[in-house]
Amino acid sequence: MYRPKSTLEQWRILQAVVDYGGYAQAAKALNKSQSSLNHAVTKLQDLLDVKILETVGRKAVLTEAGKALLRRSRDLTNSVSSLEQLAVNINQDWEPEITLALDLAFPRNTIYQALKTFMPESRGSRLRIIDTVLTGTLDAITSASADIVISLALPKGYLGEPIRHIEFVLVCHPKHYLASLPQPISTETLSQHLQIVISDTSDSPKENQGWLKSELRWTVSQFDSAIDLLRQNLGFCWLPLHKVEHLLSTAKLTRLYLQGSSYKQSSAFLVIPKPEHKGPGVCLLEKLILQQREIDLLCYENASQKNKIDHGTK
Template sequence: MYRPKTTIEQWRILQAVVDYGGYAQAAQKLNKSQSSLNHAVAKLQSMLAVQLLEVIGRKAVLTEAGEVMLRRSRYLTQNVEDLESLAININQDWEPEIKLVVDLAFPRELLYPALREFLPQSRGSRLQVIDHVLTGTEEAINQHKADLVINMHVPKGFLGEPIATVEFLLVCHPEHVLASMPQPIDSNALAQHLQIVIKDSSLSPDEKSGWLKSENRWTVSQFDTAIDLLLQKLGFCWIPQHKVKALIDEGKLVCLPVQGSQFKQMTAFLICPTPDNKGPGTQLLETLILHHRQIDLPSSLYND
């Protein structure tokens, strides 16, 4: 029988050193001594006969081999966590806590009817509703950081149920110079002005979507802050329609006609990152959210 040379704890320590940017930071986060972390990683490298980290200045940096091994190790540690979580769900009738990650762009009012129905049936389960955006939401799926996730697309390797359509509008203040330019506005002219963008909540953001041509960009963490800046006649921004419709109707903000598109539409999906470990509380919440979904589905596939 094969006997592993390494331990799960050693791989978790390596991940922490990389994720937190060094031994000192990881030691603080893990509440361990820095020397114990150094020893664990050194022993890991010795047992494998592979150099995983090299210290450049004060920072521990992955070698090429280390990048490959670290990536594979995350699957290993996640599988162990999933296995232990499954055992907990098997040994108890109802999970004590349920984590629901929701993309910032998703209209919260579409979620509230399901939450109202969930409360009297929740058996005291604590519900965490956590806001994420862009890669941060996808990260919650890929790293199994939540029981349920509402995201604007389904990452590779997962399945999701469509629950709503989210429409985005390009808007600015009616007194902003862009609002008085000949329309439709050329995208190159648009790029000369301040763009307000929403900060990616991931620890490793990946700007792989969206119009980001403006060199002059201000980053905020919430759509509400972006709207406040727009009302101060600062910049332009893509904002979910449900957040600015009233302001547009009141004439406080205007849509910007742009060559190519002034409008984009995305579908929100409900995703369970670990369907095999789904507890009864998570199953109930998922069912209620799907019951209240606001999207047209083919009648041939879904007959209520």
């Protein structure tokens, strides 16, 4: 087994000498004698047989080799600090890893904004984000395979905090045959054409959600793939409005209307599958997501009010 010649303390001393601008300043900051620091760096150079510092005038300056070693030494000491902090966090029940399952239809910006705030407070906890769809999202709740789940439905016996309404619209290419028909169209007419559907991420999917009446269906794993197919004038698809709003406004896709109702809306919930087991990291991330929900709601209300005023002025 390899036994290192140098110690972490020697590398930390070298970093301090460089960061504080000399032995005297580093000795004061570390509350050590200047001679002990000089001895530690000299011994480090002797052990490695590499010149790390050289004296220029009255100042110790890094050599090119010293610069490379210093960069790597910071990775080493940071890794050890993270390892020690992880041990403290585990001892304090702070989770070493947090799993977040997100239904693919949920707008990511809300989550990303919360994660920006969470990152500096995460104490080195790893975050694993899983994309889920339909039954796969419900499975993440019932199997407790995720610590936090953003779901468009609640399994029986589970509670969730509503965080957003998501509208789904029926869309196709502007030159698709369905787009040329008088609107609204019948479900019978719609069922005669290719439907693009998003695959269920569950190992045992249950096709009891959404409109699945077309005999000819192509299945993709994500909304972006469905949108790409639609833009090639292939099929129709139910998609979250926030995913295609810009394409509808620029006439790259067009909306279809069904007889009876073309309105589909789902509520997204934040679910903690095992609330009795949630640790401080999960509690913090849950709190930040709910705070972002309030910010998003306020922005939406302000935008709606401005829109009303603008239209009133016109």
